[in-house]
Amino acid sequence: MNDQAKKLRELVDTNKKNQKVIAVSSGKGGVGKTSIVANMAVALSNINKKVILFDGDLGLANVDIVLGIKTSYSIIDVINKSKKLEEIIVDYNQNLKIIPAGSGIEEISNVAENDLGEILDKLNELSAQSDVLLIDTGAGISKKVMTLLKNALDIVIVATPEPTSLADAYATIKILTLNYKRKDIKMFINMVKDKQEAQNVFNNMNNICEKFLHTKLDMASYSLFDKNLSSSIKSQKPIIQYNPDSSFSISIKRLINYFFSQNIKLIDNPIKMFFNNLFGRV
Numbered sequence: 001m002n003d004q005a006k007k008l009r010e011l012v013d014t015n016k017k018n019q020k021v022i023a024v025s026s027g028k029g030g031v032g033k034t035s036i037v038a039n040m041a042v043a044l045s046n047i048n049k050k051v052i053l054f055d056g057d058l059g060l061a062n063v064d065i066v067l068g069i070k071t072s073y074s075i076i077d078v079i080n081k082s083k084k085l086e087e088i089i090v091d092y093n094q095n096l097k098i099i100p101a102g103s104g105i106e107e108i109s110n111v112a113e114n115d116l117g118e119i120l121d122k123l124n125e126l127s128a129q130s131d132v133l134l135i136d137t138g139a140g141i142s143k144k145v146m147t148l149l150k151n152a153l154d155i156v157i158v159a160t161p162e163p164t165s166l167a168d169a170y171a172t173i174k175i176l177t178l179n180y181k182r183k184d185i186k187m188f189i190n191m192v193k194d195k196q197e198a199q200n201v202f203n204n205m206n207n208i209c210e211k212f213l214h215t216k217l218d219m220a221s222y223s224l225f226d227k228n229l230s231s232s233i234k235s236q237k238p239i240i241q242y243n244p245d246s247s248f249s250i251s252i253k254r255l256i257n258y259f260f261s262q263n264i265k266l267i268d269n270p271i272k273m274f275f276n277n278l279f280g281r282v
Contacts, residue, residue, distance in 0.1 A: 019127075020259060021270045023135040023152030024188070025145060026159065027168020032190045033158045035229060037136040038066040039240045039252045045095035046240070050130040052271070053098045056137040056148050063136060067092060068236030074100035078119055085122045097126070101148075116279055127271035141172055150180045151277040153270045154259065156220055160191040161201050170208065177213045186220040188255065198222035220258045223251035 024040075026033045041053040055063050064070050071090050077083040090098040127133070137148045149155055155176065159169035169187075176182040187205065189198040202219045209215050224247040232242035240249050 019270050021133045021153035021274045023137055023149050024156045025137040026139050027172045028165055029139040031158050031160050031165055034136055035066055037134050038063055039238045041096055041134050042238045043240045043252050044132055045093055049132055051096045052130050052133045054135045056101045071100050123275040124272045133271045141175055151274050156186045156188050158188045177215050183215045186218045188220055189222040191225045221251050221255035223248050
C-alpha cells in the first residue's frame with residue numbers, strides 16, 4: 001500500500017463512528033456525475049468503509065456501465081412485493097452494496113403503512129452496518145431528483161465549464177436554496193483544462209449565487225479532462241482501479257479527503273434518517 005492510500009485510510013478511520021449521506025447531482029447529463037459517485041463508492045470500499053450506493057436512475061442505467069454490473073430490479077419491486085430487498089441489492093464487493101432506486105421515487109412516501117415497516121426495518125438494519133450512503137440522483141430538476149436531494153445530509157452539484165452545464169447547475173441550486181432552504185451546497189467542477197479554470201468557474205458560480213440567492217457554495221473537488229475515463233468505462237472497470245494515478249482518480253481522492261476532513265455533522269444515524277424521511281416516516 002502506498003503512502004497516499006495509507007494516509008487516506010488513516011484519515012477516514014478517525015471518523016469511524018460517524019456516518020455520511022452524500023447526494024451527487026447535476027443540472028444536465030453528460031458531466032461525469034455517475035462516474036464520480038461510482039468511483040467514490042469503490043474508493044471508499046477499498047479503504048474498508050462500508051458503503052451503500054443508492055442509484056437514482058432506472059435499472060442502474062449508468063452505474064452498471066461504470067462498474068460492470070447488471071440488475072433488472074429496483075426498490076420499486078420491493079414495494080410491489082415482487083422481490084425482497086436482499087434480492088435487488090447488488091454486492092460489488094464485501095464493503096459496497098448497491099441499491100437500484102428505479103422509477104417512481106417521488107411516490108415512495110405514499111407506500112401503504114402495512115408495507116412500510118418491513119422495508120424500513122431492512123433498510124435501517126443495512127444502514128446500521130454502513131458508514132457512507134452515496135446517492136446518484138440522476139440529472140435534472142424533476143420531483144424525483146429533488147426528493148432524493150432534499151433528504152441528503154450533503155449535496156454535491158457537478159458542472160463543467162460549458163455554459164449549458166453551468167446554467168442547469170444554477171437552476172438546481174436555485175430550487176434547493178429557495179424551495180428547500182439548503183445553504184450548504186458543494187460543487188465538483190469537472191472536465192477543466194487546469195486548476196485555475198476550475199477555480200474561475202467556481203468563483204463565477206459562487207458570486208452569482210451570493211448575489212441572487214444569498215448563499216455561498218463550497219468547492220469539494222475538481223478534475224481535469226481525463227481521456228483515461230473513457231477507456232475505463234469501455235473496459236467496465238472503475239477508473240480508480242483502472243488507473244489510480246490518473247487525474248480523475250486523484251480528483252476522487254481529493255473529494256474523499258474533503259468530506260472526511262471536514263467537521264462531521266453530529267446527527268444520530270443520518271443514513272437511517274435519510275431512508276425514514278424518504279419513505280415519509282420521520
